[in-house]
Amino acid sequence: MQLRLDTHMHTRRHSPDSDLDERQLVTQALRRGLNGVVITEHHFQWPEEELAELRRELVAPPGFVLLSGFEYSSRKGDILVYGLSHEWAQKYPPAREPEEMLRIYQEAGAVCIAAHPTRERIPFDDRILDMPFEGIEVESCNMAAHEQRLARKLAQGLQLPMTGSSDAHRIEDLGAYATAFEGPIETMADFVDCVRRGAFAPADRNLS
Numbered sequence: 001m002q003l004r005l006d007t008h009m010h011t012r013r014h015s016p017d018s019d020l021d022e023r024q025l026v027t028q029a030l031r032r033g034l035n036g037v038v039i040t041e042h043h044f045q046w047p048e049e050e051l052a053e054l055r056r057e058l059v060a061p062p063g064f065v066l067l068s069g070f071e072y073s074s075r076k077g078d079i080l081v082y083g084l085s086h087e088w089a090q091k092y093p094p095a096r097e098p099e100e101m102l103r104i105y106q107e108a109g110a111v112c113i114a115a116h117p118t119r120e121r122i123p124f125d126d127r128i129l130d131m132p133f134e135g136i137e138v139e140s141c142n143m144a145a146h147e148q149r150l151a152r153k154l155a156q157g158l159q160l161p162m163t164g165s166s167d168a169h170r171i172e173d174l175g176a177y178a179t180a181f182e183g184p185i186e187t188m189a190d191f192v193d194c195v196r197r198g199a200f201a202p203a204d205r206n207l208s
């Protein structure tokens with residue numbers, strides 16, 4: 001079963017730079033043909049109870065995926081972290097070394113995706129060539145066309161699977177890019193398992 005998910009976005013409830021109203025998440029995701037979303041705030045992961053409350057409030061249809069990881073901003077590059085508890089997101093201040101954080105998170109059981117790795121303003125440096133990410137984000141609203149091409153080359157060179165995700169900070173961008181995952185995915189543990197198996201690829205964009 002293929003699931004089309006947007007796995008990188010910020011809501012205004014927990015990301016100060018975002019204008020995206022979390023109460024519109026499900027409606028917009030369904031409009032864009034998504035089967036779900038994984039919220040990734042800056043240095044914050046939605047606690048399970050709060051996510052459950054949002055699921056109830058938004059009356060998500062059966063099978064709709066609504067999960068949360070977080071985005072860690074290292075000294076060189078941003079890391080999407082999935083599969084840890086809420087507390088982990090605030091455990092380390094920003095701007096630590098990327099390899100160190102990748103090691104810490106993966107040892108704790110997370111899977112990590114390099115967010116917009118070739119983005120001019122906040123790229124990784126060449127250390128990314130030796131960092132064992134589970135995947136590389138190659139498409140996002142925050143990557144220009146040439147940055148997307150570079151990121152694809154990077155992922156191909158490293159033989160790592162790729163993701164497409166919106167990195168939305170406003171509701172209109174949600175689902176502009178997405179990734180197709182080989183499901184079933186109901187829980188974060190399912191999601192982590194799927195990422196570990198490399199069972200995902202950028203979804204096509206032939207949607208309304």
Ligand SMILES: [Zn+2]
Nearest residue numbers: 008009071167
């Ligand atoms: Zn982001």
